[in-house]
Amino acid sequence: MDTTAPRSFPLPSEIADAPGADGWQAMYPFFTRFQPEDDQRFWFYNAMHFPEPMPAFDAITAEIPYTAIGANSARVFVLPTTLGIEHRIVNGRVYITANPVTDPAEIERRLAEFQQRAGHYYGNWDAIYDAWKERMKGVIAQIEAITVPELPEFEDAAVVFETRGIAQNHYVRENYHRVLDLFSVMWHHHTEMLFLGYGAYLVFFDFCKKTFPEIPDQMVARMVAGIDVIMYRPDEELKRLARLAVECGVDDLFTDSGDPAKVLDALQDRGEAGRRWLDGLDAARDPWFHVSTGDGFYHHHLSWNDDLTLPFAALPRYIEQIRRGESLERPTQRLQQERDQITAEYRSLIASDEERAAFDQMLGLCRLVFPFVEDHKFYCEHWFTTRFFQKVREFGKLLRRFDVLEDADDVFQLQHYEVDQALADVMLAWASGGRPVGGSHLKPLVAERKRILEALKEWSPPPALGPIPEALNDPAVQMLWGITSETIQAWSAPTTDEREVRGFAASPGVVEGIARVLMNVTEIGELREGEILVCPVTAPSWGPVFGKIKAAVSDIGGTMSHAAIVAREYGMPAVVGTGQATKRIRTGDRVRVDGDRGVVQILDA
Amino acid sequence: MSEPYVLPFAGVGRQDVGVAGGKGASLGELCRAGIRVPPGFVVTTAAFRDVAERLPDGGARAVEKRIAALDPDDHTTVAAVTASVRDLFTSAPLPQPLETAIRDGYAQLSERGLLDRHQGEAGPSPLPVAVRSSATSEDSADASFAGLQDTFLWVRGADDIVEHVRCCWASLYSVESVTYRLRRKLPEEGLAIAVVVQQMVDARCSGVMFTRSPLTGDRSVIVLEASWGLGSAVVGGEVTPDSWVVNKVTGEVLRRTISRKLHRHVADPSGRGVRVEDVPEGLQESPALDDAALRKLVAVGRAVERHYGAPQDIEWAWAAGDDQPFLLQSRPETVWSTRPAPPIATAAANPFDHVLALLSKPGARPGGEAPR
Secondary structure, three states: OOOOOOOEOOOHHHOOOOOOOOOHHHHOOHHHOOOHHHHHOOEEEOOOOOOOOOOOHHHHHHHHHHHHHHHHHHHHOOOOOEEEEEEEEEOOEEEEEEEEOOOHHHHHHHHHHHHHHHHHHHHOHHHHHHHHHHHHHHHHHHHHHOOOOOOOOOOOOHHHHOOOOOOOHHHHHHHHHHHHHHHHHHHHHHHHOHHHHHHHHHHHHHHHHHHOOOOOHHHHHHHHOOOOOHHHHHHHHHHHHHHHHHHHOOHHHOOOOOOHHHHHHHHHOOHHHHHHHHHHHHHHHHHHOOOEOOOOOOOOOOEOOOOOHHHHHHHHHHHHHHHOOOOOOOOHHHHHHHHHHHHHHHHHOOOOHHHHHHHHHHHHHHHHHHHHHHHHHHHHHHHHHHHHHHHHHHHHHHHHHOOOOOOHHHHHHOOHHHHHHHHHHHHHHHHHOOOOOHHHHHHHHHHHHHHHHHHHHOOOOOOEEOEOOOOOOOHHHHHHHOOOHHHHHHHHOOOOOOOEEEOEEEEOOEEEEEEEEOOOHHHHHHOOOOOEEEEEEOOHHHHHHHHHOOEEEEEEOOOOOHHHHHHHHHOOOEEEOOOOHHHHOOOOOEEEEEOOOOEEEEEEO | OOOOOEEEHHHOOHHHHHHHHHHHHHHHHHHHOOOOOOOEEEEOHHHHHHHHHOOOOOHHHHHHHHHHOOOOOOHHHHHHHHHHHHHHHHHOOOOHHHHHHHHHHHHHHHHHOOOOOOOOOOOOOOOEEEEEEEEOOOOOOOHHHOOOOOEEEEEEOHHHHHHHHHHHHHHOOOHHHHHHHHHOOOOOOOOOEEEEEEEOOOEEEEEEEEOOOOOOOOOOEEEEEEEEEOOHHHHOOOOOOEEEEEEOOOOOEEEEEOOOOOEEEEEOOOOOOEEEEEOOHHHHOOOOOOHHHHHHHHHHHHHHHHHHOOOEEEEEEEEOOOOOOEEEEEEEOOOOOOOOOOOOOOOOOOOOHHHHHHHHOOOOOOOOOOOO
């Protein structure tokens, strides 16, 4: 290691409150606070999942996943060398650390359990995954069915005549708890098969890197990635809608500057043709528009259904392509051939037959588990999670109706525990005929927290905290975050070039162009043909605008992320997981994106 | 005369190292594989042997004895004895059939006129050729033996060619060659050398190409180096060449390093021999190969590797205005190919045993980036 590099990152106890953000601590539960003894441990900022400060409610997207991940790794599958992940929040940012198992005897004892348990899942993978999909659809159906009581003046008479005996203010709490409980159920299922899925990928990755030290990560990904993946479906539906628009003769309504609401109104005036298209839209929306414009960790990552801006922004281009007679079909056959050819060529370069046999086994296992690895996100982070936030938002509407909040979305400025109290206040007021007292307490609190959140956005979180570990040996951390000793070294080294942003080389090629920094998908209309998209996260739902851009750069994401896969299909350079591109690059900067090396250079700012 | 003195490239293959030397055999083999090499012929080891037999003062046996008796640490004596042996070769009378064979070979080569003649020449002038030593041990166990014998570029006219063939023979007795053999206790008996006479490529740029990474041994990449002018500048380490690491499977350029190339070797203005000149400022930092040229070279490298069935170490040159490269040499890569390598993994009873094994290792370092 470079001897000039520091031996430690700042200690958690040395982190001062971000300027103007005093009192941020009250936004998060006590158990997320750094403890004095935490100074002894190494923590890293989970920028991959939590690239911005957490609104109070959204901290649940750390609390519940870590409850589930740890349970599955430490207790359910008994991974030999790791327990679970602990998280802390400082200045709104989520830092995590894993609890490794280092005692060889203990590893041995856990290994015996792990082999049986993991072996059962691998051995029955397809059947388990088929059942998993059904269970997950059941969980989604349950959250979709949850209602928020209306709390009318008089209770529904059926409560009396059917002798139900329970008034609906009871269901305010029960149903709110159901929403949270289902979020937890989803995350337990999410992490149930994930480690094993990633494990298969990692072992293949490891083999490829040892056999071909210079193989790009994306090449390993290409050998493994599925061609027929559910995450392509939303984009496919858009293409179908574009064809339908041309077929019905309503394609003139879709223009670059079109506001979705106005387009929908105009369609109403087009009689039968307009109705046919709107029916087509309705058919596509459930479930294929339940895709998040983010990664499912923030309430403001809305779905296409919540906000039609993104899907409608993609339509004019598709329509134009259809008019020109271009095919919109994904060249699946070509992609399949390319994948097979790449695999066959690498396979032929392996030195010995016995190693080739191992390669075949590992690749076979990857292809067995990959449908889950690729598709689970649609069910979990997209379909379920966008439904989850919608339900919470509906409770926000109830709170607004009772004048406890100014706005339904303000509910996300409260901890989920505080929402419980706010709802209790409403339940009591409805019962007593009095007024909820929450308004005078919560409205100023929400205003203050919004202000704090803005202040926290200005804070630059250190990539890690605490002493640098001698060796980073936690497979969970490596699997989920790709963080190794090399990563940590790179973090601790001073930045060599201010005009350079580094990330993962996700899709090959080098291009120069003008950057367009979009912090939010609602800004998608600003994107111009041939620009380079720079955004916090290239979620699958951004895919449809990829045809418009020259290259994509993101703060978050890995070489196996859907966006990376789509970029490769478009043959467009992409650098993902830079951690800071949206901070360092400004709209209008001329940049060079090197998708071969994972480097973005700022040429003219 | 049991063997011919001169053979065209097409008349030799990779099994003919004993007759044509490593370089000659390799050029013949490349010709047979349909790879583009500058046309030429080999002055066989039979020619060398017949000349050696007829040397004054006891012929080949006497030379062998004198050399074998040397102490490699006695530089003065080594220098004196080798100089006198070299003189024998450069002044020995040639058998008439041999001299005729070389002159005829050159005449035929000149007639073929496959390559554009040297630019800027006034009227027809003798075809320029390279006269290259082709040692018999080059391609075998000891690759580092290669390069100890001389190569002469931009040689013109039958008289000069005969003189330079003699120089190649003599270079088998250079101080370096002899010291090398003595230190390694290589036998002097039966030692022979062939000479390649090959039409000169007026190289705009040239370089080398390894069909596996010399740094990591990775067989999925091709590493190319290129600089302006003749390849002697790159091989001799006189310039820092541009370099590219290309993915063999997809053709993607993984790394590209463009260096400041200050010097180049070019034909001397007299048309004979080589001189070193400064690279014009505008060219110093421009890549010596564009992407299209890179792709063509990679394709040739892959074809050669496929033909031999093993990673290759290749020298190439690219003439100005030409749309394809010429290969000047290809030999098996020897560093990584001979290194013992335990298998990285072997088949397990159950495919998922690989995962269990990885996740069971404390401090397992899978590295890289996982999907999410």
